[in-house]
Amino acid sequence: MKQTEKPRSTSIARRLNRHFRLQQLGGIFASDLALAVFAVCLWCYLAEAERVAKWTLWMDRSISLGEGGTLWQMLQGATYSFTLRGAQAQAFTVDAGRFLSIFAAVMAVVFVCQIIGWLCKCASGTAEIRRYLKPIDDIAQAAERASAQQFDESKFRDLEDAIYHINAATPDAKLSIGDTELAGLEAAVNNLMKRMHESYRQQVRFVDDASHELRTPIAVIQGYTNMLDRWGKDDETVLNESIAAIKTESDHMKTLVEQLLFLARGDMGRQQFKPEQIALADMLQEIHEESEMIDHKHPYALRVDRLCAAFADPAMLKQAVRILVDNAAKYTPEGGGITLRLRTDERGYPCIDVQDAGIGVAQKDVSHMFERFYRSDAARSSQTGGSGLGLSIAKWIVDQHGGYFEVVSAEGVGTRVSIHLPQKTETQTSASVRSA
Template identity: 45%
Template sequence: MNKKANSTKKVTSIAIKLNAVFVRKLFFKFLVIDVFLILFLISTWCIDAEISFYGKFVPDAKRSLDFFPIESSTYKVVWDNGKTMIKNASGYIYIVHRVITAIAIIEGLSVLKEIIFGTIKIRRTLRPLDEIAETASRLSNMTFDEEKFQNLEEAISKISPDSSDEKIYTGDSELRGLEEAINNLLERMRDSYRQQARFVSDASHELRTPISVIQGYANMLDRWGKEDESVLNESIAAIKSESDNMKNLVEQLLFLARGINGKTQISCKELLLNDMINEVLEESKMIDKNHIYEYNNSEKIIVYGDIGLLKQAARILIENAVKYTDTNEVIILKTGVNEKGEPYFSIQDNGIGMDEEDIPHIFERFFRADTARGRKNGGTGLGLSIAKWIIDGHKGYFSVLSRKGIGTRITIFLPKPK
């Protein structure tokens, strides 16, 4: 109880000191404002009086202002040509005096209010810190039961990290919060382990397929390719194609691994989204002559991002649209700003589309919606995962609209420029 009283006294003492510093600063701030206000009001009146009398303001004229007594205060100006102005300033000085007095009363009441209530307000602000300090002090004085922690250690040692349903349970209500924290950590670790295992398994499967194809054609070459030129040409073409696929897959795996490990840096700078999408559009038209490209441009849109990585994300969406859109069909690119002020660009096709239940999974590594969107379209299953990593790194997000047999529109929203 005495410790709590001492703690309260300390907090009160700190609050009084802080309030004294604040009141002192407030007083001097009001004083400086009042001085500047007086100087401004009097200077404005003097200059106006000179202009009214002489027609202009002459900086080199000799001036004097007699304030006291206020009833007979005058402002005197003597110009180089001998012309003299003596103007009664008592009325204006009296008005300034009344205005400054009223302001000073208001300022004085503000200072008085802070003197009386400021300490209470600061104590209220410091209360959470006081409670934290009190809790820390209480915890430091607690006596822990060593047997409880031995029970917790034994429970932890019995847990298998690979098991999906095992959890720590000691039956002690005082350790329940610690148990929940450890169990939540275990669940996150297991989920990470499952994702890693699935990724390794999928990567192994994806790499095994082109290797098997290459091996098959190599065996065919060994048997018949030496004599049959058609077999030789077919085998060479297939081996080159699968080698390219495997190279692309390995490069994309390395890109994702570097990104996850923080080795791929995002270098952001200001850029025009319209120009960037237009460049990607021209590249696509040059590479792909089998589809019709349309670009719905908008006013100039400035974004802040890594132009190289954003282009890569746009190319990935266009490549996906090309794979699943028939020859001579239209692919539409669009830029704009939504009602929240967020800039965006979208890629729309009228290809095969996707089922609604597949949409949440399209950014998962190696995910393919169905056999129609499989290997025969030349994809590795990593493109959209890479695009998502890029856009997540820019603090953006995706919107996906797709209907089976109608087409797909994927929109990338970027943060509103500050």
């Protein structure tokens, strides 16, 4: 078997070596030609600038080779002529033999060294490529040996029987064969089942939380509808109260459904992400002005320590900052200040801070505050108007940008949430989006 595989890989290595060496030879000729043209043009320019008061591109130029039987004699006798155009036409002739002969000698030495190096690469290239192909040859030979072996069919029957009797509904269900030869396959199946159970658990929890969040507004709407049916037809007070409550709860349901759809599209990779170069100071200025116009209960301040730009989706990043600002307003008493700040962190990367003077977050809850539907205590309930999904959406957006959050909070003092953004190029950001 090895005798058949080795000639095959050697033939491939030779073809690859021949292809690469021809490309390299073409590169040698092209680079030498470009160098020669550049050197001659530079010498001509220096010769003209030395003899003409005001150099111009518009001149008649020519190079004449000398007379002689050899190329060397022709180069030594070469002259360069150029004539100024216009009313004050002047003709100049310069001896180019010394420059051309020296340059030709240098280029000849360089070319000979290049050809010697190229020939050495041709001789050793096949063996070098064969070394790079050796892992592929080893894999192919191992596959050939594996396919030629006669496996014990009873092991396959034991594996099939063990997989058949796995209870997928049990969270700690594992595949156990007891065969060392199949230990790798057993570990792979168990890891796959573990990830599937974790994904299933997250989906069940998400559906339960979403159902719980929708159950409350539906119950409120149903209750007010029944009240309208009984007494609200003729009672204007009951009618107005019911309409206001139904409108509030329907708006809450609309917001919740939109947030659920946003996260669902994000999890499926269908959320549009269009990054571009944006000025963060301008974006924060817009958010600051909008917040002052919408919320009159809190004083807003904007600090720009340093002008920063970021390659980001402007709509999404603005949405993430708006979520932090809205969250700060919900949990800050009336009159408490909210500050937006643009700065750079210790690495010199852009950083956006949203700081409030609110109720704060307990340390045990900080690590969970970006989880979906998470609320720390009774004070942070749906009565504040939130759905428990805003910070999850903000985290998804920041993750898409390759950034991260930093949270500093003290109960009764306030909270500062910082968005750290990386300095990425357009190519790096596009690649991260594709990998996500």
